[in-house]
Amino acid sequence: MSARIAAIAFTVLAAILAGPVPSRGQGFSGLGADPGGFAPVVRGRALIFPADHGAHPEHRIEWWYLTANLKDASGNSYGVQWTLFRQAAMPGAQGEGWSTQQLWMGHAALTSATTHRFAEKFARGGVGQAGVETKPFSAFIDNWQMKALSPDPSALAPTELTASGKDFAYRLRLDSDRGVVLQGDAGYSVKSERGQASYYYSQPYLSVTGTIVLDGKTIEVTGQGWIDREWSSQPLASDQTGWDWFSLHLESGEKVMLFRLRHADGKDFYAGNWIGTDGKSELIAASAIAMTPLGTTQVAGRPIPTAWRIAIPSRGLSVESQPLNPQSWMDTRFQYWEGPVTVKGTQNGIGYLEMTGY
């Protein structure tokens, strides 16, 4: 879910909410990306829990991200998204109360085959309207909340998750029998050949139960979920125009995270991790990934590649991805496509697809 670093945060929070932030691409003349006074992202820094479940205000941007593929008793499929973004508008001392420079944004969505509902929220830090607490873990903005139910502070699950908008709501319980998984190289996830990177870990082994409310009907659902945690300080490269990102739950129990950062010159940046049933996470070489659009759907007045062919020959994977609802458009202040998908081929599975910059 790496590419979200650049775009969502820097287009939405930076442009809309924040104070003086370097423009996109600033600080890319040299080798690495300039964190502009924020804490840099360093290869080899060990992630420590539960501390790293909490916020990193010294870094510019951060998020807590959940996606879930769900089914009701009659076999209908649904998708749920819950996201809390944090951004520091200024490096350095963050201030207290209203003078804090921490800004928060929440996105929530509920997708079925026929409809896609979403809502967004904005908040300033420092006054208790939004934030993340550890011991026990709790991430919230207004009455949307991701709250650990376990007394073990380092566990992200079991967790209660709630969100509601004007035309939907959900209340889910997330359980897991395994720990978190580090993405990239032991949590250091590279985003461009020029050195942009983020800290990135996931909890892909979530079983989900609970209820969704759609059009006034409360529906019992079960399924699989995936939490992503990522933070960074560096902007996206100026020639990166958008990305396409997958998280997949394969029938074998293995998990796959893949993304493509599109470059204006066509030389796209690929990366991914293959996560075994034992929780072992391995980098997939960029050369080993093939992601090809199979066709486009007209969404919000623009063509968007909602169907894909994905091939990772080194892992014997060759699948086609179809969306549950091709109109899974997040018509929020920063607009993007995000929705549940089904993959069929050498392995079958379900997952989530996110596409920005179209």
Add this chain to the structure above:
Amino acid sequence: MTALWIMRVLLSHWMRHRMQLATLLIGLMSATALWSGVQAINQQARTSYDRAASAFGGGNTAMLLPGDDVTVPQSLFATLRRAGWLVSPVLEGRVRIGERSVRLIGIEPLSLPRDAGPAPGLSDAKLLQGFLSPGGQTLIAPRTAADFGWRADQVLTTESGERLPPLQLAPDLLPDLLVADIGFAQTILRQPDRISRFLIDPAPGGERLPLAQVAGSQLRLVEAGSESDLQRLTASFHLNLTAFGLLSFLVGLFIVHSAIGLAFEQRLPMLRTLRACGVSASRLVSVLLAELVMLALIAGVAGLACGYLIASALLPDVAASLRGLYGAAVPGQLVIQPQWWIAGLAMCVAGSLVAAAGALVRVLRLPLLVSAQPYAWQLSQRRWLIGQALLATAILIAALAAFRFGTSLLTAFAVLAGALLGAALLLPVLLNVMLRTGEAMSRGPVALWAWADSRQQLSGLSLALMALLLALAVNVGVGTMVGSFSKTFLRWLDGRLAADIYLVVPDPNRAAGIEAWLRQRPDIDAVLPAARADVRIGGEPVELFGLADHATYRDLWPLLEARANVWDGVRDGRSVLVSEQLGRRLGIKLGDRVRLPTPSGDWIAEVGGLYADYGNPKGQITVNTDQLLQRFVAAGRTRFGLRVKSGAIPEVMRELESTFGLGRRDLADQATVKAESQRIFNRTFAVTSVLNAFTLGVAGVALFTSLLTLGQSRLPQLAPLWALGVTRRRLAVLELCKTMLLALMTALLALPLGIGVAWCLIEVVNVKAFGWRLPLEIFPGELARLLLVAMAAALVATLLPMLKLGRMRPVALLKVFADER
């Protein structure tokens, strides 16, 4: 085509009677002008209240307001948001910058509902970025900045030493308003972690917990569209203006009625001829209607123009009274909306149709071939008088019922209107009785004729006399009310402004230094610290006012009602004093217990006294200064009254100014405060006086037109007398005496009625509108003066028709016999 010809024939009458046309137009114009002028003022004021209220909370936005206190803790914001309430916090206060006191509103732009007010929102990233930047911004309307001589990016410092973020011009912002981020506002207003109100985003959100569960009784929900405090407080003021406007309109219609009646009377032969020529009654009426509407439109437009002028002339005074009385900022520049023109014209046309209805019905029923019968006036007049007496009785009974059972200000005005209308209708009946008595007592044919003829004149003059009665009665009433108020107010002011010098030092540390300096001066008899704090009681904003325990107040402070040893109770915090209007609004009586919410818990005290607090829109409770400061630590010992040895006042003032650099806003001597209070008081009633004079003028015009009408139609009655040997001069003098007698009787009847009106204004309207009761004072000198003015007006109005009669050529009188209609 025929219609056009009929119209030409009808209009030819006006060409020959230009004076009559002028009266008709003047009547319509003055009615429209006064009414629409008052409406324009009301509209202007209401628009500015709406605008003021719509700034971040008010009219269009649902809100959560503090239940008891003036502010609530900020922690409620997160609690509410996390319970699903889409609320946005607002902190409001006033800052003093230089010589100005400016309203400052602190907002939180991310949660601010989209339509709550002109502020940077999520939709404009650039504006928002600047507003939320660490240095922040203070938004101000460009016009206000220009008025105050401030420029963009200027950093203002408040009197208490707080720096505002740099000014940023915001074109859509309201005048006289500063807007900053809530974090800055809390610092500037010295209200850390406090919130004045929460605005509720109307956008549909998810579910939310019940308010009582989230905030207990700390907050109450106020739905969108509720009346703002300002609207509620000023409603009575505008109702007063409207009542005056309506009265003027009605008086104007009397003129129209008599002018149309005269025109009809004179055109009767013409109409009959037209009918004889084959014009159907309905056609004739429709052409008459068209003529009337045309005249009404012409007069209406002219009247609106005059109304605009009147409103522009009165607006500065009205704006000043509204600011003085209610703190409402109404721009002095009149802005007229199109609906005002339309409403004014519609009112004018409708009014003239009503005034002409009787005449038009008579045209419809006009007997075609029957020549004019000698008017069987006696029979008809008796029926008419009996009918009118019955109607008057019914109206008076209704007014009495409204007085007995009514509770609202509107019913108070209904009482007033009923009393006036009933009295007006009763006037011809009373005059008739008086004339009959006179007739019974007189000897000689001419005298008998004069009395009888006066009675006959009644039906023609009665409308004008009724107008005169109304105008006079209202004048007497309003004059008595204002006079009583003025006298009471001045007496009250003397007691209330007991100290010699008043001093406000916003910074408590500085204030302590000044207090110490004052206390060691030998020429100062007493330093009396005062304090104030704001609370809410029963949803009402209430001002808590602290007074020192000192003989100055014990001896001089005017109390309406009090328990024994009330000041001891006040000193110990057991008792409080409640202002009359607050007591009336909340139903608090002497001896009741009141609960005052304070930061350190509830303060329960007995009501030891009630006092008048004229001119204060807010309810007030007076307590002991030390008791107040104990409970409201943040209030600060910053206000002082000084008792100074006689003759030393200028010296002390001068030294305070030079030693501590205190300006004219911090420091005032008793005389200045008194003069300022009187100035505000006088301006408040300036509008009333102007409208009053206008109404009397209009009544004079009504009398004048009625007499013109009568002069014309009464020739058949006068001609026989002339033929019998009474000279024209004698006839004219007789006529003059008769009219003056009628006017005098009317004016004399108007005096008791006017005092009744004053009583009604003081005992009913004032109490309901402002919450205070005054003693009724009668000013005989004033009444005599008014009587003279009325008689002079009647004389002027009578003179012209009488001169005409005196100079009438005998042939005109002879002609009456020749072509009796």
